[in-house]
Amino acid sequence: MRSLQYDVVIVGGGPAGLAAALKAREKAERVAILERNDELGGILNQCIHNGFGLHVFKEELTGPEYAQRYIDMVAETDIGCYLETMVLDITPNRQIIAMNPEGMLIIEAGAVVLAMGCRERTRSQIRIPGTRPAGVFTAGLAQRYMNMENFRPGNRAVILGSGDIGLIMARRMTLEGIKVLGVYELMPYANGLLRNIKNCLEDFDIPLHLSMAVTRIIGQKRLQAVEVSAVDENLKPIPGTEEVIPCDTLLLSVGLIPENELSRQAGVELSPVTSGPVVDEKLQTSVPGIFACGNVLHVHDLVDQVTLEAEDAGSSAAAYACRTQSEDAQAAVSRQVPETEVRPEGLVRYTVPSRISTAADSATIKFRVARPVDSGRLLITSGSQVLYETKKPKIFIPSIMENIKIRPSSISDPSAAVTVTVVES
Amino acid sequence: MKYDVVIIGGGITGTAIAHCLAQYQLKTILLEEGTDVAFRATKQNGAVCHPGYDPHPGTLKAKLNPPGARMYPRLARELGFKIRNTGTLVVAYSDRDLKKVDELMDNARINGVEQVERLNQEQLRNREPHINKDALGALLARSTNMVDAFEVAIAFMENAMQNGTDLGLNQQVRKIEKRAEEDFLIHTQDRVYETRFIINAAGIHADDVAAMAGIHEYKMQGRHGNLCVMDKVLPIHTVMFPCPGPATKGIALIPTVSGNFILGSTATMRDDKYDTSNDAPGIEDLIRGAKLLLPEFDPRCIIRTFAGQRPVCLDNDNDFYIRESESCKGFIHAAGIQSPGIGAAPGVAEYVRDILADAGCDLKPRPDYDPYREPVPDFSDMSLEEKDEMIKKDPAWGKIVCRCETVPEGEIIAAIRQPLGARTVEGVKRRCRAGMGRCQGGFCQFRVMHILARELGIPEEEVRFEERDAQVLYGRLKGMR
Numbered sequence: 001m002r003s004l005q006y007d008v009v010i011v012g013g014g015p016a017g018l019a020a021a022l023k024a025r026e027k028a029e030r031v032a033i034l035e036r037n038d039e040l041g042g043i044l045n046q047c048i049h050n051g052f053g054l055h056v057f058k059e060e061l062t063g064p065e066y067a068q069r070y071i072d073m074v075a076e077t078d079i080g081c082y083l084e085t086m087v088l089d090i091t092p093n094r095q096i097i098a099m100n101p102e103g104m105l106i107i108e109a110g111a112v113v114l115a116m117g118c119r120e121r122t123r124s125q126i127r128i129p130g131t132r133p134a135g136v137f138t139a140g141l142a143q144r145y146m147n148m149e150n151f152r153p154g155n156r157a158v159i160l161g162s163g164d165i166g167l168i169m170a171r172r173m174t175l176e177g178i179k180v181l182g183v184y185e186l187m188p189y190a191n192g193l194l195r196n197i198k199n200c201l202e203d204f205d206i207p208l209h210l211s212m213a214v215t216r217i218i219g220q221k222r223l224q225a226v227e228v229s230a231v232d233e234n235l236k237p238i239p240g241t242e243e244v245i246p247c248d249t250l251l252l253s254v255g256l257i258p259e260n261e262l263s264r265q266a267g268v269e270l271s272p273v274t275s276g277p278v279v280d281e282k283l284q285t286s287v288p289g290i291f292a293c294g295n296v297l298h299v300h301d302l303v304d305q306v307t308l309e310a311e312d313a314g315s316s317a318a319a320y321a322c323r324t325q326s327e328d329a330q331a332a333v334s335r336q337v338p339e340t341e342v343r344p345e346g347l348v349r350y351t352v353p354s355r356i357s358t359a360a361d362s363a364t365i366k367f368r369v370a371r372p373v374d375s376g377r378l379l380i381t382s383g384s385q386v387l388y389e390t391k392k393p394k395i396f397i398p399s400i401m402e403n404i405k406i407r408p409s410s411i412s413d414p415s416a417a418v419t420v421t422v423v424e425s
Numbered sequence: 426m427k428y429d430v431v432i433i434g435g436g437i438t439g440t441a442i443a444h445c446l447a448q449y450q451l452k453t454i455l456l457e458e459g460t461d462v463a464f465r466a467t468k469q470n471g472a473v474c475h476p477g478y479d480p481h482p483g484t485l486k487a488k489l490n491p492p493g494a495r496m497y498p499r500l501a502r503e504l505g506f507k508i509r510n511t512g513t514l515v516v517a518y519s520d521r522d523l524k525k526v527d528e529l530m531d532n533a534r535i536n537g538v539e540q541v542e543r544l545n546q547e548q549l550r551n552r553e554p555h556i557n558k559d560a561l562g563a564l565l566a567r568s569t570n571m572v573d574a575f576e577v578a579i580a581f582m583e584n585a586m587q588n589g590t591d592l593g594l595n596q597q598v599r600k601i602e603k604r605a606e607e608d609f610l611i612h613t614q615d616r617v618y619e620t621r622f623i624i625n626a627a628g629i630h631a632d633d634v635a636a637m638a639g640i641h642e643y644k645m646q647g648r649h650g651n652l653c654v655m656d657k658v659l660p661i662h663t664v665m666f667p668c669p670g671p672a673t674k675g676i677a678l679i680p681t682v683s684g685n686f687i688l689g690s691t692a693t694m695r696d697d698k699y700d701t702s703n704d705a706p707g708i709e710d711l712i713r714g715a716k717l718l719l720p721e722f723d724p725r726c727i728i729r730t731f732a733g734q735r736p737v738c739l740d741n742d743n744d745f746y747i748r749e750s751e752s753c754k755g756f757i758h759a760a761g762i763q764s765p766g767i768g769a770a771p772g773v774a775e776y777v778r779d780i781l782a783d784a785g786c787d788l789k790p791r792p793d794y795d796p797y798r799e800p801v802p803d804f805s806d807m808s809l810e811e812k813d814e815m816i817k818k819d820p821a822w823g824k825i826v827c828r829c830e831t832v833p834e835g836e837i838i839a840a841i842r843q844p845l846g847a848r849t850v851e852g853v854k855r856r857c858r859a860g861m862g863r864c865q866g867g868f869c870q871f872r873v874m875h876i877l878a879r880e881l882g883i884p885e886e887e888v889r890f891e892e893r894d895a896q897v898l899y900g901r902l903k904g905m906r
Contacts, residue, residue, distance in 0.1 A: 001813050036825060086825040097809065101823035104813040122865040124653075124729040131702040132731060134890030134897050138867040149871055151885065151898040176902055215705070221895035237705075261829075 004107045006032045006080070007321040008314070009096060011087050011262065012115035014042020015303050016294025016310040018070035020113045021079050023314030028322050032080035032107070034087055034098055040074070041067030042117055043140070044303065046147045049168055051195070055304035066303060090266040092287050110321030111289045113313050114263055114277065118256040118295040120165075123217070126254050128160075130217030133224070139165040139253040146172060154249025158226050159183045160214045164192040164301075166253025171200035173251075181247055182207040184214060184228055186235055186254075189372050191399055193301060213237055214250065223248050256299045266290055273350040274298040280339065281356040281363035281408065282316040283309070291317045298352050298366070301401055312364075340382070340408070341417040347373055347396070348420050358414040365404045367420055369396040376422040380406060383416035393425045428452045428591075429786065431611055431620040433598055433634055435462035437578045437770045438762045439626035444504075444581035445774035446781075447588035449788045454591035454618065455582065456598060456611070460893055461852045462582050462845065463575035466628050466766075468855065469701060469733020471652065471679050471689045473513070473664055474570040475765035478533035478541050479674065485745040485776075487536045490765045493772025497570050500771060504580035505800030506572060507682040513569040513664040514544070514553065516560045516718060522668040526564045529669075533566070540567035555660045557720055569664055571682045574767050575855045583844045584798040588791065592845065593618075595893060598627075601637040603753060609638070622786055623756045624777060629698050629736040631746075631760035640750050643741060643760065647698035647734030648673070650690030651707030654729040656863050657684040665718045674764065676714025678722075683830075683858065688715050688727075695734065703732035728863045735763040745769070747776055749784050757781065801839045801857055805831045826876070827869040829862025834876060841880045848881070850874065851891040874898070 007028035010017045013035030025031045039045065044052070047063030054060060057069070074081065085100040096107040120138040137145075137153055143165065145151045157178055159166045162185040170180045183201060188211050190197050201208050209228070215237050216227035225246045229237035258276040260268070269278045269286035276297040277285040284291050293313035294306045323331060339355045342365060349370040356363045365380065373396040380388035387406045396402065411418070430446060432439045435457030443455045457464065477491035501508035517523045526543060533541040544563045549556060552565070586592055593616070600612040601623070611618040627634040632645040650673075659678065667675040673692040680686055691707040708730055715722040738746040738761025746761040759777050762769070782788050804812065804822065815835070816823035822835030840847045840856035847853040850860065853873050860866035860873060874897060878885040886898045 001809065036828060084824055086828065086831070088831065099812060099816065099823055099825070101816065101820035103816045103823065104809050119864045120867050122728070122867065124727060124865060125725075127705070127708050127724075127727065127730055129703050129705045129708065129730075133892075134895040141867050141870055144871055145898065146902060149875075149885075150902050152900055152902050153898060155899060216702075218702075221892040222890075 001104045001106060002102075004032070004105060006030045006107060007110040008113065008317045009034065009107055009109035010113045010115055010314070011090070011096075012042065012117060012296070013037070013040040013081065014115065014117050014294065015044055015067065015070065015306050016117070016296070017042070017113070017115035018067070018074055019307040019310035020115055020293055020314035020317070022070065022073055022077070023311040024113070024318040025077050025079055027315070027318035028110070032082060033074070034082050034085045034096070036084065036086040038084050040071045040081065040083070046140075046143050047168075048147050049172070052303050055302065056307050087262055090262050090290070092267045094289055111291065111317035113317045114285070114290065114292040114296050115294050115310060116259045116262060116296045118258045118299055120252070121255040121257060123252055128214050128217055131219055133217070133219040133222055135219070135223030135248050136217060136250045137252070139169045139251045142251050143169055143172070146176065152176065152178065154178060156181060156247040157249035157251055158214070158245055158247045159251045159253060161185060161253035161255070162190040162192050162197070162208060163253040163255065164196050166251060167192045167196040167200040169251055169253070170206050171204055174204050174206065178249070180206050181245055182209055184209045184212045186211070186213050186231060189397070193399060215242060217250065218244070223250055226250055256295065258296045258298065260296060263292070263296070268292075271350065271354065274352070278355070279353045281353050281360050283313040283353070284316060284320070289320055298350070301399060305401065305403070338414045340411060340414050343417045343419050345419045345421040347371065347376070347422045347424070349398070351420050356408045356418065358408050358411045360408045363406055363408050365406060365420060367402050368398055369422055370398065372397045373422055373424055376424050378402070378404065379421050379423055380404065380418060382411045382418045383413050385412055387411070387418065396422050426454070426616070426618050428454050428618060428620040430622045430624060430781070431456060431609075431618055432624045432626055434626035434628055434630070435459070435578070435582065435592070436465060436467040436626065436628050437463065437574050437767055438628070438759050438773055439624070440578040440581035440585070441770035441774040442624055442626060442759065442777050443585040443590050445771070445778050447585040447590050448791055448794045450791050451786070451788070453585075454593055455585070456593045456596040456613065456618070458595070458597040460594060460849055460889065460891065461855070463578035463855070466733050466736055467578050468575045469652070469731060470574060470650070470764070470767070471677060471687050472571060472574050472681060472767065473677070473679055474572050475513070475768040476566050476568040477536050477538045477765065477768065478529050478564070478566050479669065479765065480532070480536065482532060482535040484742070485747060486765060486769065487532075489745065489772035489776055490769040491536050491538050493770055494568070494570070494768040496771040497572065497768075501572070503796045504584055504798045506576045506580045507803075509571045509680075509682045511569055511571050511662065511664050511680050513566045513666065514549070515564040515666045515668055516549070516556065517562050517668055518557075518559055519561070523562060525668040526562065529564050538566065538568070541565070553661055553663055553665070555719055555721060556665070557718060571664070571680065572767065573682055577767070579845055579856065580798055580800065584796070586844045587798065588794055598634055598637065601634070603638060607755060609755065621755060622781060622784065624759060625757065626759045626762075628762070629734055631736065631738075631758065635750070635756070635758065638753050638756050640753050640756060642750065642758070643746055644739045645698065645760065646737050646739050647695050647700075648737045648763065649693050649695040649700070649732060649734050651703045651711055651730065651732045652687060652689030653708065653711055653727045654731070655686040655688060655726045656728050658726050659686045659719065659722070661686070661719060667714070667717065676711055678715055678718050690733070698734055701732050701734055703730050707732070729865060736761060737763055745773065747773060747780070749780055755784060757784070801836060801843060804833050804836050826872045827859035827862065829864050830858040832857050832859040837873065837876050838880060841877065847877070849889045849891050850877070850897065853877065
């Protein structure tokens, strides 16, 4: 068994892990990335469509191109990259047990950045009834088969869920000659980015059916058909609206779940809303020295946002790992400054972070609304003190994450929670 | 091909019989229509090895379940399958329920089941602090074990095969001819088997198989049940049932050998006995059943829903139907093996063996019989040192394929290379849990497909999901690779 020591250890070598490692290395001497796959880049490697990098690089890249820029930057540093390395356990005092084809590893880390990403929800999690034949894929698995393994997963497909992966796959399958019969969405609105609705569905005449659900899977061996039904305002299927659609493939794009099994083992507190860790403005979890960023923290719309968030986490982790004794003493003092809770209210579904230190000069509040708001005002307050207010009413939709900077040190009453609300106008 | 005994059906009953008969100098084959053993009801149930407090005294269930269940700890050691002693609670919410608990206590005593006691409310809460506060008391059967029924069936069959028993997979019995000189010809879709004795363990198809031999003693019907598998997060340690209804034991919360939980099952008669689809109202019933036992139950922990059909032998008082046919000598029924079929299986096997002896089958012990079977090593169960050693010996054990269940490539290869090795994606899942976890194969299915193709020497598009014609992939997208 090998023993190793690092200042900062990043768990996961996708876009979040790569950006966090690069930023951490600016301050910390010894930084390592642990990646369970045999290459860096994470899920970007199978996202061969373009649309990545508009914010960070001001140009349009494919997923592999975006990943490669960071892989190249990491290669120019002395950041340790452990591939095919699976983390089995993280303890609250930051001892990491991992394994790879050379054997078991025990790693002592000054700070840990959780960057494990997310997984797709499955048919059982949304409890679609019926049989259990071949031909039911999560959209990401079908994407892997097509874009990396060079296989055709089916011939006639129905897609459930209008998340971005589902929309991208509708176009991808059509381009490969697979008939996409339609995209069915439970909600009365589409879940993906507007540009994907246009570029992936409308341009290819693929119908989008809102307020509909797949209510039965039919077929003993390979999928033979799915039954779809309209749903009412409570999202319950309406009897009598069933329609059977013959198809051999069902793709599910029904949401992503942050992968927090390791976080749980480390004793990190998780949010029941995002399923990601509860963090402060430094992206530190409830366990000191363990930070989180990217889709393991909350699901993002764009990889560019993941990169920016990961840089913050990498920087905080390095600062934690390399703190001097006097900084440590300072930190102890600032820990006595009360932390203030950040609380979503009304139409705001969640916020990241969910607590901030009133000693901080700057904090970025990210949030999503629970349903589309055609015209609303954002209001961030602390007691009667207004910290932020949008001047003009604007549109808020669940598929767009909002991003607002505030100044926690200006809060006059740290005992009052900071509330984030969107008021419909 | 000529045999002394042909067993029709590779569920837990058929494989337990094959395992039992492998001790003797017999030429035996087991025929199974599926691509694997444990293909129908055996993989579609709650996996509780009931100790035998439940069956009515005097029934075959009451006679065979307790001795069968008592054999499991020894069988687990010999055959290397996982077993976990959890105990069972039968929870009472009313005075009527408490009377039922007393009845079950009496049953247990008459059936010879030991370690059964009555818990009052305080004792119950001490044992399971999260249980419904309305629960008044419970029966506790300490000897209940959990097993994976499909793992047990695979272990039974592999040990039988190592001792000379043949296995015919993908063999659907289509016709049975009784010939004058005390033997049978069994026709499958592509082969013919000659045998002196037939053991009919065809589960829900038992009446169809019997009818091929001109036997019309009973009809089979399916009692359909929905079930769910949950992530490893529930705060319970004991199998928990409500008090039983007239036909079934009710909806239970069941901690499994692998740390997951099963919730099941509903019970409705279905006209189509082959239909194992699940249904939305059934799943809602399950969730209600779970909340009755554990009010904090959150359906978001469900990672898999499935269903099965219990093979019910009609007009037989819900009992097993195990006997030599009156009208057709040499044809032995092992039918109607519904719950407690897992717990009873080794007992059923010995009972069938005795029927076989009475019918004139000469049972001479096999001198070279080996009761032990080498299982696939379970990586997730090893200590850090053992894992390190395993990887140093073979780096394939250091490559994780299924991350939810921490299954390395080496374990999957071993599962494919076993005497009764995995041949399908689902076969791999049942043997080493790759794809069994919370992502349900979303991350690892393509890797499992790749390993299966390589090990079996076939292209990936020929790898099957589960059933014989269940294609996963339809060829390459581009000509080059």
